Amino acid sequence: MSSNIKSATVPHTDPARGANLYRLAIVGAGTLKGKEVAEVLSDRNFPSLDIKLLDDDESLGQLETLGDEVTFIQSVRSEQFENVDFTFFASDQECTRKNWRTALRAGSAIVDLSFTLEDEPDATVRSPWIERQLGHMLTPELQPGPAVVAHPAAVVLALLLLRSQKAGQVRRVVATVFEPASEHGQKGMDEMHEQTVNLLSFQQMPKNVFDTQVAFNLVSRYGEQSVPALATVEHRVLKHYQRIAGKDAPLPSLLLVQAPIFHGHAFAVHLEMKDVVDIESVSQALLGEHVNITHLAEDAPSNVNAAGQSDVLVSIVSDANLPNGFWLWAAADNLRIASATAVECAETMAATRPKGKIQ
Numbered sequence: 001m002s003s004n005i006k007s008a009t010v011p012h013t014d015p016a017r018g019a020n021l022y023r024l025a026i027v028g029a030g031t032l033k034g035k036e037v038a039e040v041l042s043d044r045n046f047p048s049l050d051i052k053l054l055d056d057d058e059s060l061g062q063l064e065t066l067g068d069e070v071t072f073i074q075s076v077r078s079e080q081f082e083n084v085d086f087t088f089f090a091s092d093q094e095c096t097r098k099n100w101r102t103a104l105r106a107g108s109a110i111v112d113l114s115f116t117l118e119d120e121p122d123a124t125v126r127s128p129w130i131e132r133q134l135g136h137m138l139t140p141e142l143q144p145g146p147a148v149v150a151h152p153a154a155v156v157l158a159l160l161l162l163r164s165q166k167a168g169q170v171r172r173v174v175a176t177v178f179e180p181a182s183e184h185g186q187k188g189m190d191e192m193h194e195q196t197v198n199l200l201s202f203q204q205m206p207k208n209v210f211d212t213q214v215a216f217n218l219v220s221r222y223g224e225q226s227v228p229a230l231a232t233v234e235h236r237v238l239k240h241y242q243r244i245a246g247k248d249a250p251l252p253s254l255l256l257v258q259a260p261i262f263h264g265h266a267f268a269v270h271l272e273m274k275d276v277v278d279i280e281s282v283s284q285a286l287l288g289e290h291v292n293i294t295h296l297a298e299d300a301p302s303n304v305n306a307a308g309q310s311d312v313l314v315s316i317v318s319d320a321n322l323p324n325g326f327w328l329w330a331a332a333d334n335l336r337i338a339s340a341t342a343v344e345c346a347e348t349m350a351a352t353r354p355k356g357k358i359q
Helices: 003-007 015-019 032-043 093-105 128-134 152-167 181-200 230-245 279-286 334-352
Strands: 022-027 048-055 063-066 069-072 086-089 109-112 124-126 147-149 170-179 253-258 265-273 291-293 312-318 325-332
Touching (some): 032 181, 086 334, 093 109, 124 230, 128 334, 147 334, 152 170, 152 291, 152 312, 170 230, 230 253, 279 291
Parallel strands (some): 086 109
Antiparallel strands (some): 170 265, 265 325
16 A cells, blocks of 8 residues: 555544444445345444445446345445445456545545455455464554455365364375356356256357356366456465465465356365374364364255355365375355455454544
8 A cells, every 4th residue: 555545544533433333335236245245244243334335337226135224236436435434345356446545545444355456565365264263463553454355265275274283294285176156256157057058958158257168067277268267266266375374384286176066165175194193183173163074964065055154064084095194075155255254354454443533
């Protein structure tokens, strides 16, 4: 963040700030992430006085439910950010790039779910789950830099691998992550649906998002016209993992695969420990906040079972060919984890921001 932006921030004089109530804005409120952020804010009873739903022309006037109230989506204009304490950018990257500095100058703290700001000088890729796991405390800042929500796959891998170290030294990790269409938003979901329908009716498939067939298929790369490329997403997962987990965490060999699923990440993770460790020790090491070890077949991890949950579902089996090896099969709701991360980032920032008339 440049110094001229900091000096241009406008102090809020709303007396509601003294009552610990905050004004929020969700940019991209009509997106899958935007809707999930609104739901998590309600579920966690975030102390908000007002929530503005903002989006582009396609979603203008669309009705959305906020808690017990129904409101409509408004256009993204500079005046919409006046007196807003927290702005969640769940929009596409172009919209985030166009509007985040305006929100910052108006005095708003920025929470970025679009990954647009991940390389900005004062931005921090964050996961409060991992910060708690590592025992890190947030340094209070009067005007914090943008909080970039860590990729949900990076959060899951960091949580599992950091905890696995409690069972013993990890020698090697190999992870395959199965990517859902919802990571590409509603357009990705729609294209997979249309491809499925058109394949069954022997019609030409749309390929505007993935530029390849993803329905009834597994691919490790998209077509050349797809943005972002699957390799770019894979690089982001590893980069975010390293930023949140730290240098002492085991670094996984990672393969990202686009799966023919609409929603939820699935993970196949192979752990090789330095010494022989029993499976119960690994299970106990992984247990804790946001991790649910499943044993029954009907509760086995799947993207269906994980939908709507903040927990990561995990099952563990021993590697029959390696005495010190284990397979973890895990599933997690990608949108829920990203949105929960965003709201928890705002909660920690709210706890360090001054109360009353000075922001």
